Amino acid sequence: MAFFKIVPAVALALFATQGLSQELPPAPLRMLVGFAPGGGNDVIARTVATQFQINTKTTMVVENKPGGGSTIATGEMARAKPDGSVLLLGSVGGQAIAPSIYSKLPYDPVKGVQPVSLVAKSANALVVNAALPVKNVQELLAYAKAHPGELNVASPGNGTISHLSAELFKSMAGVFITHIPYRGDAPAMQDVMAGQAQLTFASLPSAKAGVDSGKVRILAVTSSKRVATMPNVPTIAESGVPGYEVVSWYGVFTTGGTPMPTVNRLAQEIAAVLAQPAIRETISKQGMEPSALGPNEFAQLVNNDSQKWEKVVRKVGIKLD
Template sequence: MATQFQLNTKEVMVVENKPGGGSTVATAEMARARPNGSVLLLGSVGGQAIAPSIYSKLPYDPVKGVQAVSLVAKSANALVVNSELPVKNVQELVAYAKAHPGTLNVTSPGNGTISHLSAELFKSMAGVFITHIPYRGDAPAMQDVMAGQAQMTFASLPSAKAGADSGKVRILAVTSSKRVETMPNIPTIAESGVPGYEVLSWYGVFTTGGTPMPTVNRLAQEIAAVIAQPAIRESISKMGMEPAALGPVDFTQLVNSDSQKWDKVVKTVGIKLD
């Protein structure tokens, strides 16, 4: 599906959805384009920082074929548990897991997703054994926790809040290093007994590797100007994310840092999707 947007009398932007392979299909098409900045990709931590580790063979070079342009938005996720589970905070959850090894299940939208790796990182850092159950999508992963078929999940903030408002799940903590402004009473996992734990989801714009840096910098400036618009910031905030513009250098550092972080988790757990 493609959608055209008239930017002015001479320029048209075509938005085309290319689902599949955890964003690798879309990334591959962008990587094959002419390196002039005319083809852009809205990428994510899953597609750009995790996919190179969980897929043994990609149809593009994740380093030379892709150029980071600008971060657009970032967000913490939330650790939620079924409201019937007798724990009120992360420390109690860890204690319960250690006292009842193998009895807790953690759901995710699928193997290799940021939710799955958030759980694996938590298990490793907290020293607990919890069984991972992959689902096909966020909704069923949350629904089974709400129904009590599973005990916990790492959910997006809007999904976590909706579940908590229903009274069927309890939010124990957020995954960021600092508390979320919209949930000031919810602690972080790091301050709740698992020091150093931090996970952020993010979205950003990428273009074809080899694109001249003056073009990349100009794109980043234009994107930053758009993100600064109040209406755009409000729209991003309504999705439970924080508007955040980072230029090519800083955004590349973020992608590389997350790639190294998740590569270690993927290798420890042994996750492969092909």
């Protein structure tokens, strides 16, 4: 499949040296989120938008456009005027997985989408309903094998990182668990809390909220190393599924064809947002690592993950229309 064309190195040098001479896109700016309010994408978008407005005195409105694993929101952004005024708080699921998993997309994933800046990276958490009689991954696997087809795994939608995390887990562990897609991280977590679904691969903010309610428990994290803020929670890899690793990221995109000076200015302002100690603390408290990358480096990250997940999609055999 095709991937993003990497901006030449001269553009990255321009990003580092041009200062803030390029004007911001015309206000009000719109930040689209491809999921319902309350999930990881939504939390990050609103955190960034609030500080962006304070820093620049420019209005940025966050709009939730759930559905299609973020493809609906991405499509609206891709069809916008290429002036940087419509942004997307995207993620690995919507931007690196969707092009491989969907037969048709309402936009060109290369020409229609311009990476602006990485915002944060995060492990996800394997979460189960508190009433499920399992306390660790080994017990979950044993239960799934003893009760084939009885467990439901919720996700924020088809083609999301949560969905692919579940499919990779099922494939590597050799268990049968039914996937149930929802329209966002929060609705998926709500049904796991209610017992309508038994498990999910949730963003850490969503998982923490569920644990605080007493209705779910975290069995493991998806990263290769334990999360610093949750040192007692093991990884899936060390809990019985060797080699398992999934890392989520969140980043800002804009319409393909937006002039690079505008893209660079937006990236600089996002970097300035992430440099604020209060913003870094807010993101870190949610179990995420704040991390700004310029357009060129971020495009490379998206390319690398697109290729990684294309192989997983092909191996597992997932295809959506």
